[in-house]
Amino acid sequence: xxxxxxxxxxAVRLSGLVKRFPGFELGPLDLTLEPGTVLALVGPNGAxxxxxxxxxxxxxxxxxxxxxxxxxxxxxxxxxxxxxxxYVGEENGFFRRWTVRRNLDYLExxxxxxxxxxxxxxxxxxxxxxxKPANKLSRGNRAKLALVAALAHGPRLLLLDEPxxxxxxxVRAEVLDVLWEITEDGEHAVLYSxxxxxxxxxxxxxxxxxxxxxLVLRTGRDELSDRWRxxxxxxxxxxxxxxxxxxxxxxxxxxxxxxxxxxxxxxxxSELGAEAVEVARMSVDEIAVQxxxxxxxxxxxxx
Amino acid sequence: xxxxxxxxxxxFRPWLLGGLGIAFFVxxxxxxxxxLPSVGSDMPTFLPAMFPIIAxxxxxxxxxxxxxxxxxxxxxLAGPLVPxxxxxxxxxxxxxxxxxxxxxxxxxxxxxxxxTGPLESGSLTTLGVLTxxxxxxxxxxxxxxxxxxxxxxxxxxxxxVGWTFFVALVLFMVASQFVLxxxxxxxxxxxxVVTAMVVSAMLYPGRTDFTR
Numbered sequence: 001x002x003x004x005x006x007x008x009x010x011a012v013r014l015s016g017l018v019k020r021f022p023g024f025e026l027g028p029l030d031l032t033l034e035p036g037t038v039l040a041l042v043g044p045n046g047a048x049x050x051x052x053x054x055x056x057x058x059x060x061x062x063x064x065x066x067x068x069x070x071x072x073x074x075x076x077x078x079x080x081x082x083x084x085x086x087y088v089g090e091e092n093g094f095f096r097r098w099t100v101r102r103n104l105d106y107l108e109x110x111x112x113x114x115x116x117x118x119x120x121x122x123x124x125x126x127x128x129x130x131x132k133p134a135n136k137l138s139r140g141n142r143a144k145l146a147l148v149a150a151l152a153h154g155p156r157l158l159l160l161d162e163p164x165x166x167x168x169x170x171v172r173a174e175v176l177d178v179l180w181e182i183t184e185d186g187e188h189a190v191l192y193s194x195x196x197x198x199x200x201x202x203x204x205x206x207x208x209x210x211x212x213x214x215l216v217l218r219t220g221r222d223e224l225s226d227r228w229r230x231x232x233x234x235x236x237x238x239x240x241x242x243x244x245x246x247x248x249x250x251x252x253x254x255x256x257x258x259x260x261x262x263x264x265x266x267x268x269x270s271e272l273g274a275e276a277v278e279v280a281r282m283s284v285d286e287i288a289v290q291x292x293x294x295x296x297x298x299x300x301x302x303x
Numbered sequence: 304x305x306x307x308x309x310x311x312x313x314x315f316r317p318w319l320l321g322g323l324g325i326a327f328f329v330x331x332x333x334x335x336x337x338x339l340p341s342v343g344s345d346m347p348t349f350l351p352a353m354f355p356i357i358a359x360x361x362x363x364x365x366x367x368x369x370x371x372x373x374x375x376x377x378x379x380l381a382g383p384l385v386p387x388x389x390x391x392x393x394x395x396x397x398x399x400x401x402x403x404x405x406x407x408x409x410x411x412x413x414x415x416x417x418x419t420g421p422l423e424s425g426s427l428t429t430l431g432v433l434t435x436x437x438x439x440x441x442x443x444x445x446x447x448x449x450x451x452x453x454x455x456x457x458x459x460x461x462x463x464v465g466w467t468f469f470v471a472l473v474l475f476m477v478a479s480q481f482v483l484x485x486x487x488x489x490x491x492x493x494x495x496v497v498t499a500m501v502v503s504a505m506l507y508p509g510r511t512d513f514t515r
Binding site: 022054057058059060061063076077078079082085087089091092093094095096097098106107109110111112 | 314373383385386387457510
């Protein structure tokens with residue numbers, strides 16, 4: 001085996017992944033991520049995002065199913081895949097009483113493929129205070145340290161667990177800039193979990209919605225924003241039934257709906273003779289909230 | 304694995320040095336007191352040398368706690384180590400810390416003998432027995448941690464094995480106290496230490512969650 005994993009295949013492949021905890025079960029989860037794709041795992045707290053990422057990083061052993069990274073099986077006892085993975089979690093195992101510099105120096109001797117220039121370049125770029133102990137860093141700087149540590153060995157797959165949670169807007173923009181540049185070459189794959197929905201617009205190509213451990217929906221970001229619309233109209237119809245509608249509010253003859261299939265809904269409205277039809281685009285944030293609220297219903301109708 | 308172990312030793316060096324400093328202070332006070340004619344004492348010469356070993360044991364408990372709190376396994380599993388090697392770090396770190404305490408105790412004993420007079424016969428042997436004793440205590444921490452982790456991760460058989468060995472080894476260690484200093488007592492301590500290390504090292508790679 002070469003020191004890099006097989007060139008062929010998906011960046012990540014999850015097959016029938018199941019992980020059980022008392023009172024919670026993740027999966028079965030099937031997921032494939034191609035190189036050059038940025039995929040956001042979106043879901044409320046406790047949806048299973050972190051568990052999914054931990055299984056992909058080999059920090060957790062699933063109860064069932066398999067995980068592969070660039071064709072190499074993932075698990076705590078496997079090492080072939082690790083060269084290709086950079087992981088940023090909430091906790092990253094740093095020596096908290098050591099300075100940033102010392103932590104990075106330690107990782108340099110320890111992680112194959114580590115580039116000191118890359119690490120220093122990123123640290124400079126992110127204005128990471130190199131001589132501060134890790135336990136004295138602000139939340140933002142801890143996230144930056146984790147990001148530098150995850151990127152300096154040149155992984156092809158980045159797994160990021162809430163990388164921007166709790167960061168101020170300036171730091172968040174910096175972190176997103178770095179991630180954006182990394183994915184520009186089309187060879188890197190990024191899978192990140194978030195409940196900061198505004199990040200989605202900036203970074204994600206595809207979205208996977210998780211709720212209660214189950215995959216609710218996988219869709220392209222553009223597809224999502226192309227098809228979902230908020231529509232208001234006037235129509236006298238006591239028993240109005242429209243396809244693709246996920247929310248419907250009505251005051252006498254005035255209707256306001258949210259549809260996940262705008263062309264079909266608008267066609268129906270036209271046939272029914274609806275008046276004063278107004279169509280408004282929805283932001284990805286709004287759509288995401290709607291999907292997570294409506295979760296199971298949307299999943300059922302999509303399928 | 305050795306590189307990871309060395310890094311942990313360097314990381315916990317300030318604690319160890321601090322602990323040894325306190326131990327040497329206490330030991331010095333004890334020796335000075337015994338030299339005072341008004342106090343006098345039949346204190347065995349090896350007794351002050353016990354404190355550096357205790358310091359090593361205490362630092363090994365601190366190290367275990369810090370490593371868990373800092374989620375070190377996450378960092379190490381990003382690199383080329385596998386759980387079997389991580390288990391090596393877990394069980395060897397207390398050996399190194401208590402061992403360094405014992406070495407400091409031995410040095411103390413030799414230096415103190417210049418002041419207090421020749422060592423009693425068997426002092427170094429007694430120091431060795433004490434080292435084994437404190438090492439046995441130090442190895443109970445990782446064993447309890449692995450048994451707890453197994454229970455939390457619903458690896459029921461591993462949890463039963465871990466707790467059974469833990470209780471058995473505590474009882475065995477207590478029994479060894481009655482014949483401490485004899486060949487049986489010393490062998491009992493050694494068996495306790497080695498068994499605790501082996502069981503911890505065997506349970507660790509079976510973990511299904513390395514995030515804690």
